[in-house]
Amino acid sequence: MPTEEIANIRAAILAGEFSDIGKLPLPAYYRGITVHADEADMFTGLPSRDKDPRKSLHLDEVALPAPAHGEALVAVMASAVNYNTVWSALFEPVPTFAFLSRYGRRSALAARHDQPFHVIGSDLAGVVLRTGPGVTLWRPGDRVVAHCLSVELESPEGHGDTLLDPDQRIWGYETNFGGLAHIALVKANQLMPKPRHLTWEEAAAPGLVNSTAYRQLVSRNGAGMKLGDTVLIWGAAGGLGSCATQLALAAGATPVCVVSSAAKAELCRAMGATAVIDRSAESYTFWRDEHTHDEREWRRFGSRIRELADGDVDIVFEHPGRDTFGASLYVARKGGTIVTCASTTGFVHQYDNRHLWMKVKRIVGSHFATYREAWEANRLVAKGRVHPTLSRTYHLEDVACAVYDVHQNLHHGKVGVLCLAPREGLGVEDQESRGRWLPEINRFRSRPASAPGAGRRLDKRESSPDNPFLLRENIAD
Incomplete structure (x- = not known):
């Protein structure tokens, strides 16, 4: 069972007793999903597709860190799975312990993050429990969501764009205690108000993906999308792509949605997209072999886009990487923009540079978002202009299965995780607005995903006796 302190915190939140939550005792230990440094080589030699996160993820109890200056402790009611969760579990492209070690060398406080375990996860919706010195905007009892940019802002480079700060990190991926x-x-500067019309699990779902898509498409730091643009969106029914599709539609642009199944194509149409390409049904194969692009397929793909969108692509929303990047560069119009934030199919890209320099196209790198960009993206959710695309919710003990589903692309939209929330449907404050937007909120839930991966609940393991940060006893249900 959870500790008495955790049980009391959860009971207070469920009862709506937020004003006194800062007076409740904190636990010495809490439960979190971890990867272990001594297992970082467990998948050595395996291709990425064959690595199984159900073998690497653990549910451990770890010592509760105290909030330092500018920090806060948040009771997590719900979280979500992102692709960086998959990377963490697969120990690729490098084990995350390299990030924690480098961060730990920065200062005595940062050294708290350099542990032989890593509590992962880059989304949350919950309630502030404690704040450290210097925090004035937030107080215990505030209902919040968190974006995942962790930044120090002690160097001048970060004060024009915080993504340029040399100490910028992604919380829960390059930092611990996610x-x-x-x-x-x-x-504290990761916190934002929880949208009042959403449940805990719905509110946790958009954070990372919506903020990332906002910077990529809307921000001047990204593509600067404008009214009338045609935007090619890869993986348009996934967590990232579904936010990009909604942002394009809200901005008066025309999304061209690329998906991998008829069910996902239907989801895009339900969001309001009219130009949809089922890549599997139309059998696009952009590589003749492992080393050779097939430019004929690029041309066929470009013709199909012009047929559907009645024009060329102004912006390509890139994140698959190696498999698609050559085609993305090719189909963008002369002077067009390819904006990329990830490489889920491979980090080493190949493309024909003639289509870049001779047609004066731009490639823009985009990595998450600034606090202001994340705040604006969250405000669109609160105003009902962008909706969560939550399709399935797991309990914390079942996270390994959730990560497996995302790794194997068995999901639609976002996969949520209940942490302290005992069930779905809790945490709504504005029922009137919720009723107005309920069909959109439930849009991805109403369609079954592919068969979820058969998995196991995470073992309640006995921790290593020489690790002072893990509870030295089995975790009981």
Whole structure:
């Protein structure tokens, strides 16, 4: 069972007793989803597709860190799975312990993050429990969501764009004590108001993906999308792509949605997209072999886009990487923009550079978002202009299965995780607005995903006796 302190915190939140939550005792230990440094080589030699996160993820109890200056502890009611969760579990492209070690060398406080375990997760919706010195905007009892940019801002480089700060990191991926847990440690400038019309699990779902898509498409730091643009969106029914599709539609642009199944194509149409390409049904294969692009397929793909969108592509929303990047560069119009934030199919890209320089196209790198960009993206959710695309919710003990589903692309939209929330449907404050937008909120839930991966619940393991940060006893149900 959870500790008495955790049980009392959860009971207070469920009862709506937020004003006195800062007076409740904190636990010495809390539960979180971890990977272990001594297992970082467990998948050596395996291709990425064959690595199984159900073997690497654990549910451990770890010592609760105290919030330092500018930090806060948040009771996590719900979280979500992102692709960086998959990377963490697969120990690729490098084990995350390299990030934690480098961060730990920065200062005595940062050294708290350099542990032989890593509590992962880069989304949350919950309630502030404690704040450290210097925090004035937030107080215990505030209902919040968190974005995942952790930044120090002690260097001048970050004060024009915080993504340029040399100490910029992604919380829960390059820092410890992330959101797939009962309690999370965040910087106070990661916090934003929880949208009042959403449940805990719905509110946790858009954070990372919506903020990332906002910077990529809307921000001047990204593509600067404008009214009338045609935007090619890869993986348009996934967590990232579904936010990009909604942002394009809200901005008066024309999304061209690329998906991998008829069911996902239907989801895009339900969001309002009219130009949809089922890549599997139309049998696009952009590589003749492992080393050779097939430019004929690029031309066929470009013709199909012009047929559907009545024009060329102004912006390509890139994140698959190696498999698609050559085609993305080719189909963008002369002077067009390819904006990329990830490489889920491979980090080493190949493309024909003639189509870049001779047609004066731009490639823009985009990595998450600034606090202001994340705040604006969250405000669109609160105003009902962008809706969560939550399709399925797991309990914390079942996170390994959730991560497996995302790794194997068995999901639609976002996969949520209940942490302290005992069930779905809790946490709504504005029922009137919710009723107005309920069909859109439930849009991805009403369609079954592919068969979820058969998996196991995470073992309640006995921790290593020489690790002072893990509870030295089995975790009982």
